[in-house]
Amino acid sequence: MRKLTIGTRDSKLALWQSRHIARCLRENGVEEVVLEVIATTGDRFADRHPVQMSTKGIFVKEIEDALLHGQVDLAVHSAKDLPAELPGGLTLAAHPERADPRDVLLTRDGFSLENLPQGVVLGTLSLRRRAQLLACRPDLRFMDMRGNVDTRIRKLEAGEVDGIVLALAGLQRLDLVDDRCWPIPVETCLPAPGQGTLAVECRADDHEVIRALRCLENADARREVTAERTVLAELDAGCLVPLAALARIQAGDMVVRGLVARPDGTEILREERRGSPDAAARLGHEVAEALKSRGAVELLRAARENPAGQSLADD
16 A cells, blocks of 8 residues: 555644544554645635635635645545535545534533523624524624634633534544533534534545545444435535534434524524435435425525625534
8 A cells, every 4th residue: 555645734623633544544554644734725814704715615625626636645524614516536435433413512611501691602603503592592692703623712711702612523532522511402503514524535536545445434424424415415505504414323214404594593494304324315305305395595595695694614
């Protein structure tokens, strides 16, 4: 097996993810795996709001370009950062076992969502999170908060906000979960498609790398991400709109839930389908079609046309 180069962002979370995959590959017989740091649009223009950067996949595009040009052999992404459609010539060769897909509320005093004082300010860019949290706590206020996990935690501790909402998996991977963290039930805040799952991408014709990545594959994670990304693709959505999807395999069945919301939380559409895990794409299609029939396309269009408070599902 030749030396493999992993293209990665420079954030602590991205480096953890890439190093984790490199370690797994070495343990499975790949002798040499190295990392190459690549700055993405989202990293270079971190001070800009996402709607000012019209390019899809602002945290992955430059890494995918490096893959296509043969500069790196594979890339490790948070699946929720990936656009619904991959560039031609690339494939998602492996999805390792999924981490906890839930969001988490982090406050200085360890409040749960129910116990938060009235009118507190939470930091998040995600319209998906804002809409669902406002639906159960209309008194909450929100502040746009950019930056990686460490940056956002520093802003919380400096008193810029009363709490922040993050992906629990990122905190777990960085060993930052403590008694100030309150995981939010998925019934309250349905996650972004692919949240908690890693996606290992490579060139579709690089059969040597595809074979090497088979050791990472988790069948349940693959099926769940397939269903969720089908919802994403069929609603022609991305991470800049209030859309959520979660598939879980329970007692041999797959349950797929999808959600589209008005950004202020005053209208939320929910759909759910249950069936065989082998029918993941079909179940995702059925959820998307049911949401469309109830006006989801119009809600998403309205969110796109109103850039104020627009969001990005990030770490």
